[in-house]
Amino acid sequence: MGRQPCCDKVGVKKGPWTAEEDQKLVGFLLTHGHCCWRVVPKLAGLLRCGKSCRLRWTNYLRPDLKRGLLSDDEEQLVIDLHAQLGNRWSKIAAQLPGRTDNEIKNHWNTHIRKKLLRMGIDPVTHLPLQEPQPPPPVEGQEQEQQEPPQLQEQQPQNDGGEHMMENMGDEDELPMFQPHEITVPPALPTAATSNCGSVSSASAGSASVVSPSYSSSASAPASAASGVEATEWPEPMYLFGMDGIMDAGWGGLFPGNGVGDMGVDPFAGYPDDGFDQDDGWM
DNA sequence: AACAAGTCCAACCGCAACGAC
DNA sequence: AGTCGTTGCGGTTGGACTTGT
Numbered sequence: 113m114g115r116q117p118c119c120d121k122v123g124v125k126k127g128p129w130t131a132e133e134d135q136k137l138v139g140f141l142l143t144h145g146h147c148c149w150r151v152v153p154k155l156a157g158l159l160r161c162g163k164s165c166r167l168r169w170t171n172y173l174r175p176d177l178k179r180g181l182l183s184d185d186e187e188q189l190v191i192d193l194h195a196q197l198g199n200r201w202s203k204i205a206a207q208l209p210g211r212t213d214n215e216i217k218n219h220w221n222t223h224i225r226k227k228l229l230r231m232g233i234d235p236v237t238h239l240p241l242q243e244p245q246p247p248p249p250v251e252g253q254e255q256e257q258q259e260p261p262q263l264q265e266q267q268p269q270n271d272g273g274e275h276m277m278e279n280m281g282d283e284d285e286l287p288m289f290q291p292h293e294i295t296v297p298p299a300l301p302t303a304a305t306s307n308c309g310s311v312s313s314a315s316a317g318s319a320s321v322v323s324p325s326y327s328s329s330a331s332a333p334a335s336a337a338s339g340v341e342a343t344e345w346p347e348p349m350y351l352f353g354m355d356g357i358m359d360a361g362w363g364g365l366f367p368g369n370g371v372g373d374m375g376v377d378p379f380a381g382y383p384d385d386g387f388d389q390d391d392g393w394m
Numbered sequence: 395a396a397c398a399a400g401t402c403c404a405a406c407c408g409c410a411a412c413g414a415c
Numbered sequence: 416a417g418t419c420g421t422t423g424c425g426g427t428t429g430g431a432c433t434t435g436t
Binding site: 126127128129163164167168171172214215218219221222223 | 407
Binding site for chain 1: 429
């Protein structure tokens with residue numbers, strides 16, 4: 113059965129998003145939410161495929177995103193989580209409020225990976241690179257590294273490695289974040305942030321999926337939480353002027369606030385009490 | 395100042411998973 | 416039970432930007 117392409121290839125714009133497109137998308141999502149991503153671009157007047165819209169929103173436009181480099185604590189947490197979860201970026205992102213899987217993945221590939229290599233640690237196995245690299249694996253015999261080994265017994269050889277793994281033993285002590293624990297920056301529109309500022313979308317869907325028995329290093333919570341406290345609107349919001357959105361009736365988007373009667377809470381799906389990943393924000 | 399090399403990250407692609415029918 | 420449609424996820428890429436020569 114041929115899969116239907118996510119979008120018609122003709123007449124669909126690709127490449128970097130413009131401020132105008134961002135504005136359209138945010139404006140639409142804020143006023144209507146989305147019934148399904150496939151129709152979002154049509155209704156929003158965008159020549160994009162739904163998938164592209166979802167990605168843009170998830171990775172860049174969501175109001176609850178933190179921007180900027182990962183803090184040391186966050187980085188450490190990513191390393192710890194990667195040791196446990198492997199390349200399950202969405203699961204890892206679920207532990208870092210305000211961070212997206214894409215962002216973490218990028219940071220891993222550009223920073224952490226190299227850092228670990230420099231420290232003599234295999235970024236895949238998180239084990240020390242003791243010997244010279246083995247000859248290239250024979251085809252089809254690539255090491256089955258689907259599940260990274262548990263690291264309880266790891267003994268990194270150098271200081272860096274030691275630092276890298278220093279928190280591994282404390283995992284059980286990490287409290288999981290609950291949406292209600294995350295504070296909202298006072299400067300932001302309360303309604304908006306109370307819905308969408310609570311958990312990242314990546315986290316949104318996956319947070320509840322992550323094994324409850326799993327919790328990550330002890331070093332992370334404070335910083336992660338504080339990071340969320342510092343959550344700011346992504347730049348594009350400013351670029352096209354949040355005032356405009358506000359003026360256009362931001363406050364009215366959230367009936368619960370009693371400020372308006374749009375009838376739809378664009379962030380109703382944001383998981384403050386269980387977001388269904390598959391249904392999205394229907 | 396100009397060019398090359400390296401780095402970074404937003405965005406795309408394709409597959410898998412899941413729910414609805 | 417099987418098919419179809421939608422979304423989520425992870426890998427990869429392209430181009431803008433930065434740094435070095």
